[in-house]
Amino acid sequence: MSRPRKEIHLAAHFPGVNNTTVWSDPAAGSHIEFDSFRHFARTAERARFDFLFLAEGLRLREQGGEIYDLDVMGRPDTFTVLAALSAVTDRLGLAGTINSTFNEPFEVARQFATLDHLSGGRAAWNVVTSWDAFTGENFRRGGFLAEADRYRRAERFLRAAWTLFDSWRGDEILADKASGRFLTAPGPGAFTHRDDHFDIAGHFPVPRSPQGRPVIFQAGDSNEGREFAAATADAIFSRHGTLEAGKAFYADVKGRLARYGRTPESLKVLPAATFVLGDTDEDARERAAVVRRQQVSGQTAIKLLEQVWNRDLSGYDPDGPLPEEDPRVGTDHIARGRASVRMTRDPLAVARQWRELAAEKNLSIRELMIEVGARQTFVGSPRTVADAIDELVQADASDGFILVPHLTPGGLDVFADTVVPLLQERGAFRTEYSGTTLREHLGLPTS
C-alpha cells in the first residue's frame, strides 16, 4: 500500500504587523531596513525553502479612533522589496500579496512580469481582495466595492492579468543583429479584455517571462474563496494547520479541482504555521509560554478584548476579570483595518464562550487572551517538530507549511539550522534545488 513519500514544501513568511511579531525582545531587529529582508531571505534560501512571502497592508490600523501603537507597524513596498531580494538570492521564490481592489490589472501584470524576468522565474502573487473603504481613503479608487462584489472583481482582475501575461507567446524576440530583425512579427503583446469590471486593450510591454504567469496564491477560506482557489490558484494559503481540520480542508479543496479539469498536484495546500523550538520538548514549552506572554502584554490583552467587545475597555485591569457588560453589536467598529475583526460575526456568542472558559479556569483578561489566541503550531525539540511536520504532510493535512517566525530577522535561523536537516535526512525535503523557477520548486505544471 505504500505510496511514495510526499515532498514537503516550506516557505518563510516575513514577520507581520500584528502581535505575533515580538518587537520587545532584545533580538528583534528592524522590519523596514533592507538588511533584515536580506538576512531573512538568505536564511530561507540556505535552508532550500520554496519561497519567501510578504503580506500586505495599505492603511495603518486604528482602534478607538487612534492609530494602533502596540504592534510592529509599517512596512516597505512589496514589489520593491521582492525585486531587491532577487539580487541577493538565486533560487528562492519571491511571493507577495497584492490587492485587486486598489490596483489596475495592467500595472500589476507589468510589475509581476518584470519581477519574474528580474528573478529568472521566481515570482508569485497572492491575489487578495478588499472592500474596505477605510483603506480606500488612501487611493484614487476609494472604497467603492460592495462586499459581495469582491471575489467577482478579484476573479475578473486575475483573468485580465492572465490575458496580459499570455499576450506574448515567448518566441517574438529574435534580436538578430545581422538581419536587423528585433521582432519576428510586428506588434506583439496585443490584448483586449472586456468584462463588467475592466475594459482594457492595447499592447502589453513586457515580453513573456520565464514562468509565463507568476505562481498564483489564494488565501480565502469561505466557500467562494475555496472555489476561486480551485478554479484559479496554484497554491492556497490556508489557516488549517492541525491534523483533523487540515485533512478536511485539504480533501475539500483538492476535491473541487476535477470540475476544473485539474489534478490534485496542481494546487498546493500550505497552511501558515508558527513554531517555538527548544533543546527538549519541555524547554520548548516553557519558551512558548514566554513568547505568548510577550505577544499578549496586558495592554495588548485589553485591545484584543476591545476588538470583540467593540467598546473602550481602557479602564479595565488586564489582570482582573472580564467586563460584566456585553459586547456592543453594530456595524461601526472600534477597530479598523483588521481582517480578523470583520470575521467576528457573532461577538455575543464569543463573549459567552469566553466567560464560561474564564470562569472554568479562573482566568484574568490577559490569561484568557493568551488562552484563546492562536498558540504556536509547532512547539518542541527539532526532532518533535520535524516529526509533526512530516506526519501532517504525509497524512494529507497539507503539502507543507508557510512558517511565520515571531522574531525579525533572525527568527527563522534556528529552524533552518535544526529542523530542516532532520527533514532532509529522512528524504522529505530537498537538499538542493532541482529547478530554477518557483513553479519547478512547487512541482506545478508549467503555464
Added chain:
Amino acid sequence: MTPALPHLAVALDGAGWHPAAWREPDARPAELFTAGYWTDLVREAERGALDLVTIEDSFGVGSTQDARVDRVYGRLDATLVAAAVAPRTSAIGLVPTVVATHTEPFHVSKAVASLDYASVGRAGYRVRISTSPAEFAHVGRREAGEVGELLAEAADHVEVVRRLWDSWEDDAEIRDAATGRFVDRSKLHYIDFTGQWFSVKGPSITPRPPQGQPPVVVLAHAAPVYRLAARAADVVLVTPRDPAHATELLAEVRAEELAVGRPTPLHVFGELVVFLDETTAGATGRLARLDERDGGELRSDAAVFAGTVDDLADLLLDLCAAGLTGIRLRPGALPHDLVAVTRGLVPRLQARGSFRRHYTEGTLRARLGLARPANRYAEVTR
C-alpha cells in the same frame, strides 16, 4: 570648491537612445529584459563616479502603429529594475521614471521610499505624465486628458508622494518596552490631501525614507513644465541647443521659480544625446551608419553630439559655464557610449580637475548638495 562640472548623470533606456543601437557590435539585445544587463550598465556608470542613472519608463511599448520589426520593443518596470540593481551597487543614485497619470501616489510614495531603504539613501524618481490615448486604453480608467490638466494632476501626485514621505517623523518608531508602545502616534500624521483628481488620507505605511525626501526630477521643454518642476522637483532636465540657449532656458526656469515663490533654486541639468569615438569622423560615421540602418536621421528632443570625448568635455564645461549645474547624457548606444563616458570623458574631466575623482557623500541628496530636509509635520506639532 565646486568642480566645473558639478553633476553628471546618464540616462539608460533599452539598447541606447538610437533606435538602431541594438545592432551595434557590443550591444546585448537578447538580454534587455534581464537583471544582469541593467546591473552591468549601472555598475559601469558607478565606475565613472557619476551622480546618478535614470531609467526610462512609460505605460506604452513604443511604436505599435507601424509595422516595423527592426526596433527594440517592450520594456520592464523601471522602479523594479532600479530595486534589483540597488543591492548590487553601492554609491550611485538610482532614479527610475514614474508615470503620474496612471499610478496611485500612495503606491509610488512607498515604492520610492523602499528603493531608498534598499539603496540606503540613493533613490530618486523622475515624474512624467502620459498623454498617449493608447496608454490610457491600457489602464482603462478614463479617457485621455489635456496636457495642462495632466500636469496639474502630476503636481498633486508629487505633493501627495512628498507628504506621505513626511507622514512618519524620523523618530516615530520608539519601541518603548516600558509603555508597550512600538510607535509614538503623535509622530504619525494624516496628510488629508484633497484635490481635483484624488484624495489621500495617510499616513504612509512606510516610515520616512533615509533621505527624508528623495530627489524628484522633471524633464521639461516648455514653460508649463518648468512651472511643474519649480513647484514639485529638485532637478529639472532641459534641452539646450548650445550654451547660449542654455542661458535662455535657465532664465525661463528661474522666472517660473520666481512665479511660484520657490525658496531655493532648482538644479538645472542639460540633456545631450551622445555618440562618442576616437575621432570626430569616427563618431559621425557611426551615427550615420546607425541612421542608415534605421532608415532615417535620428529624431531627438535633445541636441545630438557626435564627436570625441575631448570635444564633449569642452562642450559640457561651456554648458555649465552658462549656468547649468549638471548634465544628463543619453548614450546613443549601450554599452559603447556609456563606456566612452566612464572611461574616456570622466578621466579627461578629472585630469582637468573638472569632475569628482570618487564618491564622498553617502546619499544622493548630499551629492546634489541638498540638505536632509526637516519634516513638514514636525514643526506643526511641536
